[in-house]
Structure formats: structure tokens, C-alpha cells
Amino acid sequence: MASRRSYGSYNDGCAAAHALDLIGDRWTLIVVRELLLGPKRFSDIQRDTIGIGPAVLTQRLNDLEAHGIALRRQLPGPARADVYELTGWGRELEAVNTALSMWAVSSPALPRDADMSPDTVVLAMRAHARPVPGCVDERRVALDLTDSRRPDARPVTYLAQMSADATHVGRSSEPGPVDATITATTQDWKACLIGGVPLDQLPGVHTTGSTEAVHQLIDATSLRGLATATASASA
Numbered sequence: 001m002a003s004r005r006s007y008g009s010y011n012d013g014c015a016a017a018h019a020l021d022l023i024g025d026r027w028t029l030i031v032v033r034e035l036l037l038g039p040k041r042f043s044d045i046q047r048d049t050i051g052i053g054p055a056v057l058t059q060r061l062n063d064l065e066a067h068g069i070a071l072r073r074q075l076p077g078p079a080r081a082d083v084y085e086l087t088g089w090g091r092e093l094e095a096v097n098t099a100l101s102m103w104a105v106s107s108p109a110l111p112r113d114a115d116m117s118p119d120t121v122v123l124a125m126r127a128h129a130r131p132v133p134g135c136v137d138e139r140r141v142a143l144d145l146t147d148s149r150r151p152d153a154r155p156v157t158y159l160a161q162m163s164a165d166a167t168h169v170g171r172s173s174e175p176g177p178v179d180a181t182i183t184a185t186t187q188d189w190k191a192c193l194i195g196g197v198p199l200d201q202l203p204g205v206h207t208t209g210s211t212e213a214v215h216q217l218i219d220a221t222s223l224r225g226l227a228t229a230t231a232s233a234s235a
Contacts, residue, residue: 004025006018007020008021019096022067022069023069023093025060027057028060028063028064029093029096030049030052031045031049031057031061031064032064032069032070032086032090032093032097033097033119034048034049034119034120035070035084035085035086035090036086036097036119037119037122037171038170038171039073039083039085040083040084040085041081041084042058042061042082042084045084047150048117048118048119048147064084064090068087068089069086069087069089069090069093070085070087070090071087072084073085094123094126097123097127098123098126101123101124102127105223112194115147115148115149115186115187115190116186116190117147117149117186118145118146118147118156118158118186121145121189121190121193122143122145122169122170122171124190124194124223125160125169125193125221126168126169126221128193128221128222128223129166129167129169129220129221130167130221131162131164131166131167131220132162132163132164132167132216132220134164135162135216136164137163138161138162138163139161139162139163139179139210139213140160140161140162140175140177140179140213141159141162141179141182141213141214141217142157142158142159142160142175142178142181142182143157143159143181143182143184143189143217144156144157144158144181144182144183145158145185145186145189146183146185146186148185148188148204155183156171157173157175158170158171159171159172159175159178160217160221162213162216162217162220167220167221169221179209179210179213180208180209180210180211180213180214181207181209182205182206182214182217183205184202184205185205187204188202188203188204188205189202189204189205192222193218193221193223194222194223196222196223199214199218
């Protein structure tokens, strides 16, 4: 099959057009999305990107490597497994992912009932994240998310850190001392953060520890909380 001609080959020097040459193919930005929170093995990317075939994934990863957006390296230790990760330049695409997400959330055709991978739910939280007003001391919440699209899925652990200055959520295999722990399926946690469904109506969400910290995290990373904060700032 002939390769797609680049916009540059049509004498189009627009940087946005060049960006589409780099990441505009089907699945490319989705693969980037799955690497934004850290390195993954080929099998992990394919597992979390439901619908992509191994040949297409191989081609997209090769293209990302060739363009300097991602790289492949071998982990140390007995396993010596290969993983893919974004370069520093590639990680800057989180801002692009965030901008696209915030733009598309207003689409009337958005599949609001569709599920998401654990990393994708957390990336949505990061896109909506904002400081917690009046939070004197940092609050820490562990979040264990299980992909409800797959019956054999194991939970992935993240750590949310909230303060009056900022809120950050990222992967953490050992979150350490926390104020609260949330265990949830991706379907129900998405329903809470994006759909605004109260926790007591979501059987797939369980919490321990500080109820206040749990609600602070929801307020700081939910779509509804973002709309409230935006409206308050505009008033």
C-alpha cells in the first residue's frame, strides 16, 4: 500500500499541518495517550487500546520512534522486557490531548456511556484538575482503578496530591501514607467524575479513610466541578 503524502509535500508549511503528518494517522494519538502516564510494554498498550491490531500497533510505534516522539528501551532485571515511552518532546502532547478533550466534551455526539481505560480516566482527571481552595496541608488519596471493559483486569494504582496550589494525579505503585483510598471500576468512577453521579449511587466505588479528602478530589478533578469553578471565576 502506498504511503500517505505529507502536507509538506503539497508545499504546506503550516506547523499544524506538519503536526497532523506526525500524529494524524488513525490510532497514533490514541497510542500516545496510552503512554502519557509512563512506559508500557507492547502487550499492555494493545490490551488497553481495544480494537487495535498488532500489525497496526507495530507500525504506529515504529512511526513514533522514527519521528522522535517515542522510544523503546529494555527494562533492567531478570525480565529484561522491552517498553515504549514518550520522549520529552512526546510528553508535551499531553497538552494537545487535554485541549482536544476539553473541546470535544461539548460535542452532542460524544459517546458518554462508553467506557475508558484506567489511564484515560486519570488523564481526564488531570485535564480537569485545579487547586483546592483553603487546603492548608497537602491531601493524598490513593486511587485503585479496574478496567471494567475486561473481566480479567487487575487494578492500577494512582496517587492524587491536592493542595491550595495545585492538584496532581499520576501512577504510583506504592502511594505510601494517604488520607483516603478509593477503589473503583473505570465505568463507575467515570460516571462520578464526568457524569456527576453521586457516590452512593455507584456500587463499583468503595472508599476508606477521610470522606472529606475523597470529596475534595472529586471537586478538584470532576467535569462538573470544573464548570462550577469556571462559572465562579467568570462571575
